[in-house]
Amino acid sequence: MLTPKPRGSLSEAVFAALRAGLDTDHGPVWPTADADEDAAVSLWVLYELHYRGLDDVGDELEWHPALLALRHQLEGDLEARLRARFPGRRSEGDFGEEFFGFVANHDGPSLAAHVQRDADRDQVLELLRVRSIYHLKEADPTAWVVPRLPVATKAALMELLYDEYGVGDPNRLHAHLWALGMEACGLESDYGAYIDEVPTEILEQNNAMSLFGLHRRLRGAALGHLAAFEATSSMPSRRMAQGLERLDLPRAIVDYYTEHIEADAVHEQLAVRTVCGSLVAQEPGLTDDVYFGAFTCLDLENRVAVRMLSRWGVLEGDEGAAA
Amino acid sequence: MSEARSFDHPDVVLCPGGPMLLRGDHLVEDADGVTHRTERPVSAICRCHKSASKPWCDGTHKLLPHKQRPI
Numbered sequence: 001m002l003t004p005k006p007r008g009s010l011s012e013a014v015f016a017a018l019r020a021g022l023d024t025d026h027g028p029v030w031p032t033a034d035a036d037e038d039a040a041v042s043l044w045v046l047y048e049l050h051y052r053g054l055d056d057v058g059d060e061l062e063w064h065p066a067l068l069a070l071r072h073q074l075e076g077d078l079e080a081r082l083r084a085r086f087p088g089r090r091s092e093g094d095f096g097e098e099f100f101g102f103v104a105n106h107d108g109p110s111l112a113a114h115v116q117r118d119a120d121r122d123q124v125l126e127l128l129r130v131r132s133i134y135h136l137k138e139a140d141p142t143a144w145v146v147p148r149l150p151v152a153t154k155a156a157l158m159e160l161l162y163d164e165y166g167v168g169d170p171n172r173l174h175a176h177l178w179a180l181g182m183e184a185c186g187l188e189s190d191y192g193a194y195i196d197e198v199p200t201e202i203l204e205q206n207n208a209m210s211l212f213g214l215h216r217r218l219r220g221a222a223l224g225h226l227a228a229f230e231a232t233s234s235m236p237s238r239r240m241a242q243g244l245e246r247l248d249l250p251r252a253i254v255d256y257y258t259e260h261i262e263a264d265a266v267h268e269q270l271a272v273r274t275v276c277g278s279l280v281a282q283e284p285g286l287t288d289d290v291y292f293g294a295f296t297c298l299d300l301e302n303r304v305a306v307r308m309l310s311r312w313g314v315l316e317g318d319e320g321a322a323a
Numbered sequence: 324m325s326e327a328r329s330f331d332h333p334d335v336v337l338c339p340g341g342p343m344l345l346r347g348d349h350l351v352e353d354a355d356g357v358t359h360r361t362e363r364p365v366s367a368i369c370r371c372h373k374s375a376s377k378p379w380c381d382g383t384h385k386l387l388p389h390k391q392r393p394i
Contacts, residue, residue, distance in 0.1 A: 097339065104385065151326045163363050234382030238375070265380040266367040269338050282326075 001192040002056045003045060008038025014070065015045065018057040027066025040203035043074040044195070047210040051137060052191050075211055079218075082208060082296050089291045095280055096273045102294065103231045108302035109309055112236035115243035123312050124247055128187060129194040130202050130308070134209070135178040136191050139164035141213035142226050148216045150282045156274035157223070160230075160267050174259070181253030201307045205300040212293055220286030223279055224293030227271035232298065233264035340392040342367035342380035353378040 003019060006012035009031040017028060033039035048054055049062040061067060089102060115124055139161055146154060166172035179189035188194070212222035237260035244254045280287045309315040336344040345366045351359045359378055367380035370393035374381045384392050
């Protein structure tokens with residue numbers, strides 16, 4: 001992957017500096033971001049240095065202090081925005097029951113329901129392209145959390161991640177199943193291939209996962225995000241599979257979603273009960289952050305859904321205007 | 324709570340209101356007498372009888388009123 005198209009003054013300056021290299025420990029004075037998407041794509045690229053890197057950026061820049069300082073500033077803005085959206089939660093006893101109830105009570109428009117019943121082929125292919133930003137690195141942001149956990153939580157998370165990563169078989173690795181599905185649809189499966197066309201909401205959704213994954217202090221939010229993600233995946237995956245079959249899309253992409261019906265019916269129980277359940281038992285002070293991460297997952301997915309459904313003319317009036 | 328201790332790690336877990344989790348490699352016979360081999364490190368067996376992927380759980384129990392969910 002090459003550095004993406006800039007989306008404003010900040011990303012233009014950052015991407016140019018990344019390509020040219022930074023000679024000293026002191027970076028340039030960065031321009032202020034023009035808009036949310038300018039800041040979001042800049043942060044997304046800075047995070048990419050920690051995943052697979054960019055072909056036109058030197059690997060040695062991953063830990064360059066000037067870039068870390070900029071990342072710190074952009075992350076501070078993002079975290080403050082995410083925390084301002086979180087309304088808090090009420091505690092009602094058993095963690096597992098309370099958590100599943102919290103997720104069930106979070107309403108929002110469903111992209112999967114639209115795909116199941118009404119979406120046309122172009123809309124579905126567009127959705128696959130914007131979803132690819134995450135699915136090609138599926139589970140990777142959560143894997144960063146492993147060394148930061150107490151014993152029971154670490155074992156529980158690895159039990160779940162082992163399945164995400166194919167139980168040792170590369171052919172079953174979920175990100176790879178996704179790549180095969182993309183190729184079968186005639187889409188590019190390279191990391192970040194469609195970054196230039198994704199809306200700000202997708203960048204923010206991916207940046208939030210990297211933010212939570214990369215900071216030990218946010219380990220509770222990272223695992224709460226994981227649990228909410230898994231707890232809202234199984235039934236939507238069936239709707240997605242049915243919609244893709246309705247549109248006669250290739251077997252490989254249908255199989256990706258079919259796999260997630262049963263896998264995530266397991267993973268939601270593990271993520272909520274054994275992963276987050278053991279974490280809040282061992283470190284009760286992290287409970288609020290678990291819910292902050294869960295809320296952020298659900299809220300950002302709502303924002304993505306509103307954005308896409310508005311673009312397609314499915315949501316109108318007040319709902320669409322909220323985008 | 325010290326971490327230098329033994330932890331519970333059962334092979335079978337009954338999730339309140341949800342499936343039965345089964346750790347390890349097993350053969351599961353469904354209600355029609357058909358045998359299914361588990362395919363993942365942990366499998367979730369439907370207990371609400373409403374799954375469209377029986378014998379495996381597909382999350383459908385969450386659509387049921389609380390009274391109709393498995394205990």
